Amino acid sequence: MYKPSLGDRLFDILNTLIMLLLFVVMVFPFLHLINYSLSDATKVSGKFLLLPRSPTFESYITMFKNPNLLHSIYISIARSVLGTALMIFITSMAGYVISRDDLIGIRLFRRFFVLTLYYSVGLIPSYLLVQKLGLTNTFWVYIVPGAVSVFNMILFKTYVESLPKELEEAALIDGASDLYLFFRIIFPLSTPVVAAISLFSAIGQWNAFIDTQYYNAMNPDLFPLSYVLYIALQSINSIEQFQMDKEAMHFVTPESLKMAMTVITVFPIMVVYPFLQKYFMKGMLIGSIKG
């Protein structure tokens, strides 16, 4: 029945070409990094790589021999897991409570939270506060200031409001307490929004480096992986930093080490991303309907 016209067919061809170009632009940078880091670095300078050349894991072996790198991975994982867990705990509880219209003072509480979305406190006042609280040079500076996210709270509230009201009413009539209602009924039913918020938060934590620059730059024990990569990118000659042995010098250059380290940093995101993408989209859509 539907017979594509010549114009429609031309459109399809053009569209496919644009998509292929987009694919290359989005994928090639990562592909190149991976291939470079897996190549014999002395042979690949200034070449576009579609495949590794004389494949070797030498760059990675050199990197993982460095105990500082492993420690920074540990810090990154710790902040991602703890930071996300605490944020979800505090934010989802509050998100549920501000969805309850019967709470005394609900309008006041909603205003109290929403108002903060309209202004930013600014770098210096925040910095001085964190300093006053004694959080500088501690691991907690990664976790505590982000423990509540008003934006996520509103996402959670919007989601809870989309659940059938009868559910809550029935539970309350059966004599369930508000705590029971939240932890046993509302929270388990909110998996989609919790998953989406958690993923965004965990990736944000994994990527974060600027808070280290502000608050923990003096304390190498607290450097997350992203910050170690930042330092490596800053130094022109990072060889000393990675305590390279002379043997490895044949296959490894500062350039290939930087690329290996970039791949190590981006690897966890790359691996989980395709499986979790649908949650991201869901979370974003909840957000965009609201906004």
Place this chain on the structure above:
Amino acid sequence: MAAKLYKQRYLYLMLAPAVIAVLIFHYIPLAGWTMAFKRYQVGLSIWDVPWVGWDNFKMFFVQSKDYIYLLRNTLSMNLMSIVINLSFGLILAILFNEIRIRFFLKTIQTVSFFPFFISYVITYSIANSFLAQNSGILNQLLVKWGILSQGLNILGDGKYAWFLVVALEAWKSIGYISIIFLASISAIPTDQYEAADIDGASRIQKIWNITIPNLMPTLIVILILNSGWVLNSNFELYFMFTNPTNWERMEVLDMYIYKFGLKQLDYSYATAVGIIKTVVSILLVFSVNALSKKFTERSIF
């Protein structure tokens, strides 16, 4: 009332951590704004330093003249980014919508959305391996092919700064923005397209007369939301890419606040500039919202 309060005690208990956290991290630091009206000195308590009225604000606008290049850079890069990102995101969403093969669509969407999730450290590392003056592939190839005799200093020369920032932001975010538009496309009632089919409309005609007009509300909402951001820059991007050779075209308000505040420890001045930025941002959102309400009858408040 008291009985009801008691009955709701668990709810208040559940709300308490968030209230305390927001109070501490969003409201209490506002007291720090008073510092903008003082002359802070390292080592002294905020309470012991003298009040100076509007001096810090005058310094920014009258004495230093820094606002001229800062506003030029901040506004140019942010406005260009908004225009490029929204128009590319919109076009991309329309093109995505015209792909008939599900698998191809899924793949291309997944791939284009990915850069949104990587940090600016990674972005910098990638940019460095492609664009660095001597070791970057692009320049090495251009020199090898004889197109240039010497590599372009894209990361270090102010000439390329704006282009670089706009291109990076687009690479990172058009996939993300296109998904928001794609969601609004999927909300368009299909009978509009069916009616157009019966009238014998071509695909281009359908895009032009149905899809695009239906996307306008979304576009306006995103524009209003973004208007508050024209003075706020992606700090991490500028932190990574600003350097001593390109700062004149690259430095934005947020970097300036960082430079004066945390590097030169002039807390009072940096706070004053921060306040100016916040106040102007709020005014912008409300005025764009009001204008939009007046002319398009759409608004977010």
